[in-house]
Amino acid sequence: MMCAAEAGRGGGRVLVVDHARAAGEKIRISGGGRCNFTNMHAEPGNFLSQNPHFAKSALSRYTQWDFLDLVGRHGIDWHEKTLGQLFCDGSAKEIIAMLRAEMDAVGADLWLETSVEGVSREGNGFRVALRRGDSRHDVSCRNLVVATGGKSIPKMGATGLGYALAEQFGLPLVPTRAALVPLTFSDATLPRLKALAGLSVDATVETAGTRFREGLLFTHRGLSGPSVLQISSYWTEGQDVVVDLSPDTDLGAHLRQLRAQAGRQAVATALASVLPKRLAQDVADRAAPRGNLADQSDAEIDRITAHAHAWCLRPAGTEGYRTAEVTLGGVDTAALSSRTMEARDVRGLYFIGEVVDVTGWLGGFNFQWAWSSGWAAGQAIAAG
Ligand SMILES: Cc1cc2nc3c(=O)[nH]c(=O)nc-3n(C[C@H](O)[C@H](O)[C@H](O)COP(=O)(O)OP(=O)(O)OC[C@H]3O[C@@H](n4cnc5c(N)ncnc54)[C@H](O)[C@@H]3O)c2cc1C
Numbered sequence: 001m002m003c004a005a006e007a008g009r010g011g012g013r014v015l016v017v018d019h020a021r022a023a024g025e026k027i028r029i030s031g032g033g034r035c036n037f038t039n040m041h042a043e044p045g046n047f048l049s050q051n052p053h054f055a056k057s058a059l060s061r062y063t064q065w066d067f068l069d070l071v072g073r074h075g076i077d078w079h080e081k082t083l084g085q086l087f088c089d090g091s092a093k094e095i096i097a098m099l100r101a102e103m104d105a106v107g108a109d110l111w112l113e114t115s116v117e118g119v120s121r122e123g124n125g126f127r128v129a130l131r132r133g134d135s136r137h138d139v140s141c142r143n144l145v146v147a148t149g150g151k152s153i154p155k156m157g158a159t160g161l162g163y164a165l166a167e168q169f170g171l172p173l174v175p176t177r178a179a180l181v182p183l184t185f186s187d188a189t190l191p192r193l194k195a196l197a198g199l200s201v202d203a204t205v206e207t208a209g210t211r212f213r214e215g216l217l218f219t220h221r222g223l224s225g226p227s228v229l230q231i232s233s234y235w236t237e238g239q240d241v242v243v244d245l246s247p248d249t250d251l252g253a254h255l256r257q258l259r260a261q262a263g264r265q266a267v268a269t270a271l272a273s274v275l276p277k278r279l280a281q282d283v284a285d286r287a288a289p290r291g292n293l294a295d296q297s298d299a300e301i302d303r304i305t306a307h308a309h310a311w312c313l314r315p316a317g318t319e320g321y322r323t324a325e326v327t328l329g330g331v332d333t334a335a336l337s338s339r340t341m342e343a344r345d346v347r348g349l350y351f352i353g354e355v356v357d358v359t360g361w362l363g364g365f366n367f368q369w370a371w372s373s374g375w376a377a378g379q380a381i382a383a384g
Helices: 002-010 025-033 056-061 064-073 093-105 161-168 190-195 226-232 251-262 267-271 277-287 298-309 365-383
Strands: 015-017 036-039 078-080 085-088 109-111 114-122 125-132 135-141 144-146 173-179 200-207 210-218 222-224 241-244 311-313 326-331 349-351
Touching: 002 093, 002 365, 025 036, 025 093, 036 064, 036 365, 056 365, 064 093, 064 365, 114 161, 125 144, 144 161, 161 173, 161 326, 161 349, 190 222, 190 277, 200 226, 210 226, 222 226, 251 267, 251 298, 267 277, 277 298, 298 311, 349 365
Parallel strands: 015 109, 144 349
Antiparallel strands: 036 085, 078 085, 114 125, 125 135, 173 326, 200 210, 200 241, 210 222, 241 311
């Protein structure tokens, strides 16, 4: 929709095709219905890709401020929730209505409940075979923009069409993986996490040198919450994640102080002066100290608190595409122009948004990539 609105400014006819019943379904359900539509701090460092430089051009030419300007022109009220994340005050539907209005302003068409049965090269352009209800339509076009998204949440209409089209036209793919997704654990660890289900703490979570500090949520299936979703994009099978359950308070210093003042209390009780009670008990159970707080040497206190400051866990996997917010990998950026998103070797074929191997952090970055890359392709088409 973003790309169509921009491409239509060039005066050519634009048609958006979607097999879903409604346009922008992921926008509608995003951000708990309020759509975290961008992030004030968006910059290339917030994106994962085999080529970390690829996103720079589009992100710098159509920025979060450009999108905010558009939102402002449509009278949509918004607020910052946390960490630069911008949400609608009202409803995500306002963002969809805004994009539809932008399309209408340039006369771009939208065909819903329309499936793509095949694409072939026709002269310098393409012929797209469509099925809309009972009727078949062959549409010829000079430019074809693939904006089919990733594999996440197949129930909402995600398909592999974008990847299949890339392969059909000889573009390489970077292997895909579920990202921004809860982590799951084996039978050896799960009961411990299940016992803490429902608890949420501010924590840092680290894997292979990357670290996020946000909320961590214990669930019946494992670990979730923003810090865990973020780290899931960096986690690979066989790696540990290291959790600091008390990033602001040095528990070692705190316990040593309590030992001097009230050494007869149990270690779990002392830990509970900083951590939620159930979690404090869990840390104490894992550390299994002998005796009460007064019985612990400095070295023993360091050993106990390491169970909270550097809790090492090995996930068994992730919840997969069923619940993932995004898909890592996709169309290899090496095959695309970073300025226009056009395939280097197939004139008129463009890939934008999540189908491309550019994946944002949690917090509005993935929509910003969709807007920026869509705008870049639309501009190129309008100018062409
Ligand atoms: C639950 C959830 C919450 C999210 N919340 C946020 C958030 O708050 N902020 C944020 O930045 N990101 C969020 N994301 C990620 C964000 O929604 C996506 O990164 C973004 O929508 C990608 O845009 P896109 O246009 O590339 O693809 P999509 O928005 O996925 O659009 C692809 C479209 O292609 C259509 N399509 C697919 N296959 C076919 C086919 N074969 N034929 C015809 N049509 C087809 C689909 O129906 C769909 O409408 C969230 C994702 C999920 C799943």
